Amino acid sequence: MLYLVGLGLGDAKDVTVRGLEVIRSCSRVYLEAYTSILSVGKEALEEFYGRELILADRETVEQEADEILRDSKESDVAFLVVGDPFGATTHSDLVLRATKAGIQYRVIHNASILSAVGCCGLQLYNFGETVSIVFWTDSWKPESFYDKIRRNRLSGMHTLCLLDIKVKEQSIENLMKGRKIFEPPRYMTVNQAAEQLMEIVQNRRKLGEELAITENTICVGLARVGACDQKIASGTLQQLCMVDLGGPLHSLVISGCMHPLELDMLRQFAVDPSNFDQINVEDSSTYLSV
Amino acid sequence: MLYLVGLGLGDAKDVTVRGLEVIRSCSRVYLEAYTSILSVGKEALEEFYGRELILADRETVEQEADEILRDSKESDVAFLVVGDPFGATTHSDLVLRATKAGIQYRVIHNASILSAVGCCGLQLYNFGETVSIVFWTDSWKPESFYDKIRRNRLSGMHTLCLLDIKVKEQSIENLMKGRKIFEPPRYMTVNQAAEQLMEIVQNRRKLGEELAITENTICVGLARVGACDQKIASGTLQQLCMVDLGGPLHSLVISGCMHPLELDMLRQFAVDPSNFDQINVEDSSTYLSV
Numbered sequence: 001m002l003y004l005v006g007l008g009l010g011d012a013k014d015v016t017v018r019g020l021e022v023i024r025s026c027s028r029v030y031l032e033a034y035t036s037i038l039s040v041g042k043e044a045l046e047e048f049y050g051r052e053l054i055l056a057d058r059e060t061v062e063q064e065a066d067e068i069l070r071d072s073k074e075s076d077v078a079f080l081v082v083g084d085p086f087g088a089t090t091h092s093d094l095v096l097r098a099t100k101a102g103i104q105y106r107v108i109h110n111a112s113i114l115s116a117v118g119c120c121g122l123q124l125y126n127f128g129e130t131v132s133i134v135f136w137t138d139s140w141k142p143e144s145f146y147d148k149i150r151r152n153r154l155s156g157m158h159t160l161c162l163l164d165i166k167v168k169e170q171s172i173e174n175l176m177k178g179r180k181i182f183e184p185p186r187y188m189t190v191n192q193a194a195e196q197l198m199e200i201v202q203n204r205r206k207l208g209e210e211l212a213i214t215e216n217t218i219c220v221g222l223a224r225v226g227a228c229d230q231k232i233a234s235g236t237l238q239q240l241c242m243v244d245l246g247g248p249l250h251s252l253v254i255s256g257c258m259h260p261l262e263l264d265m266l267r268q269f270a271v272d273p274s275n276f277d278q279i280n281v282e283d284s285s286t287y288l289s290v
Numbered sequence: 291m292l293y294l295v296g297l298g299l300g301d302a303k304d305v306t307v308r309g310l311e312v313i314r315s316c317s318r319v320y321l322e323a324y325t326s327i328l329s330v331g332k333e334a335l336e337e338f339y340g341r342e343l344i345l346a347d348r349e350t351v352e353q354e355a356d357e358i359l360r361d362s363k364e365s366d367v368a369f370l371v372v373g374d375p376f377g378a379t380t381h382s383d384l385v386l387r388a389t390k391a392g393i394q395y396r397v398i399h400n401a402s403i404l405s406a407v408g409c410c411g412l413q414l415y416n417f418g419e420t421v422s423i424v425f426w427t428d429s430w431k432p433e434s435f436y437d438k439i440r441r442n443r444l445s446g447m448h449t450l451c452l453l454d455i456k457v458k459e460q461s462i463e464n465l466m467k468g469r470k471i472f473e474p475p476r477y478m479t480v481n482q483a484a485e486q487l488m489e490i491v492q493n494r495r496k497l498g499e500e501l502a503i504t505e506n507t508i509c510v511g512l513a514r515v516g517a518c519d520q521k522i523a524s525g526t527l528q529q530l531c532m533v534d535l536g537g538p539l540h541s542l543v544i545s546g547c548m549h550p551l552e553l554d555m556l557r558q559f560a561v562d563p564s565n566f567d568q569i570n571v572e573d574s575s576t577y578l579s580v
Binding site for chain 2: 008010013014018020083084085086092093099116125126129130132157225226262264
């Protein structure tokens, strides 16, 4: 049996009781290490689970899936994923390979940022399509996520923006020279995401587009959701360019139309509580005018 | 401290290790009992947690919130919610009351159907707005959810439909006579949801509307997601009117535009694998023509 076990969002203790039983009973335990991270490292997990973990980076999962599945018809193998196992595409591929090889699989679900984001007080029912914001480079500045946020917002929906993670990236020089030297991991902050979004807003303004999002749109920055030191900050897009939310992982939410109860919840996390209601009034009027 | 603890989706063992520690250490433990259910009852949870649980129905949470929060400045109180604590609106209200009273709160996240639905193989990133389908009565047959599904589908997005739950409902007779006698709980099945949707499709066809959803649209029925006996069935809307998925809770997904990998996953769960690819071709052509 192949077990896909979600680890949740915070630290080692966020695994479920069933998940922990599975981890302790499997003959091999892999830890997927490229779509998300916990606030603790592999060693802390190994100590808590009482098991040695085999790190599975993107290369391993994509190219050595057969090794992961080896013997799993006769014995049990666990594949651990931060959050819920079906957050990222790659794991469908692993499941399909297992099924093709006649290996049964079972999923042990856990919290995912896609539902845990509800902790900021915005209703999950009012979220539209989720978007990903990637790190821009000097020559590559995709804006497509903006149009999705715009579409959600014009329908009154909130947007969860998942922020880029770069692990095991090689510099162009090392890549060209075939040197397996990797850059330090990079995790996009709410500040970086907000700045990229501000730049798009400014570009679109120059083009004369009617703006559904402005510097004053109410957004929410979330950091380390589910961990003991999680942080949530609400404010204008401009305010979120400056707020300090600490270490990774960060997520950004762009608000749509808000129910009074949603506003009451967001007010708790306001960067500047004194003018929070004022900016909401301004924001709604901008967005209703489009 | 007020702890809002998610219990996940299956049975007692789907609580997280941290959640279990909290439950065992709190002075009072409430179990929210109206937005969702686990496949096991209160007694099984009490035995596993080693704690007595106080059932909190909608009335208790809405009208006796102060009793739930009593003494939680000095001692710890846990409020248990099936799935993730922020799936339903009512709990924002409890959190705001706590904050107003100067009581700190902490959320212990867990799996929610909103992310666990990914186990059917449809990518979570490709879901649009979530809708709720309510039980129709002879005189009340709301169709608004259809228009949301239609909007998602025209953008190529999948739609998760949460199906109605009726607990502690009174018959009109008992209500009028002021008798606190409650009807047995009712949980909408995938069959019932599919039938209601079929009726709307037929109504809209009569009105001459161009249909984005037909009897042949590929849908997915899910039952008891996360439990040992979970069932997933994919097929046309018409096929899902007949499929037997067993006991509650059920959810229904209406597909949008599908990636080949998503189709490969859904094929595993096909009601009729022999014609699954054929129906997909027919379905896509209907929907692309609108």
